[in-house]
Amino acid sequence: MKPFNRLFVFIYYAAGLLADILHPVSVEGVERLPKNGALLCPNHSSNWDPILVALKLPKNYRLHIMAKEELFKNPLLGWLLRKVGAFPVSRGNNDINTVRTAMQAIKDGDNLLIFPEGTVVRNGVGYIDGLPAHAKAGVAMIGVRTGAALVPVFVDGEKKLFHRTRIIFGEPYEPHYTGRRGTSEEMQKIADDVLAAAYALGGQAVGGKPL
Structure with missing residues (x-):
């Protein structure tokens, strides 16, 4: 992503103005964000979430967004999404190329936004692979x-x-695991812990229910 190209700047301010009218946002914790190499992990309750989060980051915050592939089927929308650093993910499939793209963004010193739940979860109701929503x-x-x-x-x-x-950015989470890459159980626990920490920032349990 090239944050200072003219198209990006136009979209950033035009979309920001529209979003501020339709969905005004209060933001906390931007000062906690690492300048680069950050993997932002929000809870996911609306298709507005990636737009609202991205627009409340500094303009020069080099962000890539993992977005569902359905959004890219519209030629114009797909083109615009790619221009601002988004890339498609095929939900429910083992998309190796998407994972490589995501990892390369971090290795290049940019930042990445991924929703740990992988789907929209409204009012605690949502399913992944037939099970209640989880990380x-x-x-x-x-x-x-x-x-x-x-x-x-x-x-x-x-x-x-x-x-x-409200959008609240928390303190970076320090994962604990064994070996170079950890076990599958350790990866699941890390993902669960990060998602739980995201909900806890808003005083909620996983799934959006009050603590």
Whole structure:
């Protein structure tokens, strides 16, 4: 992503103005963010989430977003998404190229946004592979193998037009694992812990229910 090209700047400010009107946002904890090599891990309750989070980061914060492939089927939208650093992921499939793209973004010194739940979870109701929504271990695997700083991020669940939404960036989470890459169980625990930390920033348990 080239954050200072003209198209990016135009989209950043135009989309930011529209988003501020439709979904005004209060932000906490931006000062906690690493300048580079960060893996942002928000809870996911709305298709607005990646847009709102991205627009509340500094303009020069080199961010890539792992977005569902359906969004790229529209030629114009797909082109715009790629221009601002997004890339598609095929949900439910073992997409090796997507994982490589995600890891390369971190290795290049950029930052990456991934939703650990992998799907939108509204009011505690959501399913992944037929089970209640939970964190997917892939986010931990990418973080561990790249040495990224895993940053929990809370985004308010219910989005109402013209009502304020909170976004809270937490302290980077330090993963603990054995060996160079850890076990699959350790990766799952890291992913679960990061997701739990994201919800806890907003005073909620995983799935959006109050603590």
